[in-house]
Amino acid sequence: MNRKDFVKKSILGVLGVSVLGKSIAENTEKTTKNATLFTKDFTQEAQHQSVGFNHLPFLPHNNNMDNIVFHPANTRGHANHGWLNSYHTFSFANYRNAERNNFGALRVLNDDTVAGGMGFSKHGHDNMEIISIPLSGDLRHKDSMGNETIIKQGDIQIMSAGTGIQHSEMNHKQSEEVKFLQIWVFPKYKDITPNYDQKTFQIADRHNKFQLIVSPDKTEDSILINQDAWFSLGNFEKGQKTNYTLKNPKSTGVYAFIIKGEATINGHKVALRDGLGISKIENLDIEVQEDAEILLMEVPM
Secondary structure (H helix, E strand, O other), rough: OOOOHHHHHHHHHHHHHHHHHHHHOOOOOOOOOEEEEEOOHHHHOOOOOOOOOOOHHHHHHHHHOOOOOOOHHHOOOEEEEOEEEEEEEEEEEEEEOOOOEEEEHHHHHHEEEEEEEEEEEEEEEEEOOEEEEEEEEEEEEEEEEEEEEEOOOOOEEHHHHHOEEEEEEEEEOOOEEEEEEEEEOOOEOOOOOOEEEEEOOOOHHHHHOOOEEEEEOOOOHEOOOOOOEEEEEEEEOOEEEEEEEEEOOEEEEEEEEEEEEEEOOOEEOOOOOOOEEEEEOEEEEEEEEEEEEEEEEEHHH
């Protein structure tokens, strides 16, 4: 699939299940005159969601329970377009799986590798929080708000698409790949004025601890998201033990993505590119079996 068709199909595919996000703010009491809260129940509507031709059957070894979902790396959706090699934790583009439309407000988690000089041509988004986390290489960003930047390892980028934006993301270098995580989160408020933010974080500051990178109030110099969500990154040596306390345990859950290494989280073993979502808890207890890089995404359920 060429780049233009891929971008079009990806956007349409996500829009096809975007109704699931209408309940994300049901637990909040805040309202404003210029912003509309999502209110419909995404769980109920998900039961009626059609399954695309690339549906993967439910896998018993996923060990899905009432408050836990486990997504082994080798069960993710996968598409290799030559210029783009992408793994999808949740339904995206041609990958449709009724069991994996979202984890609460977390809608998309794509693990992308883009060939030298290639990338996503100009396309549009609205009413979605889009976070990019480069893992290696340089990603060139340009958007309709006038931003034109290079995003590198250590940088975090976020766009609040709001009423609508146009942007492109290209591999800035011709001779090497760029690898990054592309994450979409349903917003708290619809139709806000679009916003862009990007920040370079010191990777050394997440050695054997979690570093807050995204929050709803820019706590600890994190970058702003239009949602009651908190993202944290940590790099841990083998044998380290740590914990994470949820910011709002009555209404949120945490999705852990293992960028590298192996760990045990609340008794569940996870390894390279596995995903583990847990809700109805107050803390995560983490023990690292192999040097690990872990991304935690706390989102409304």
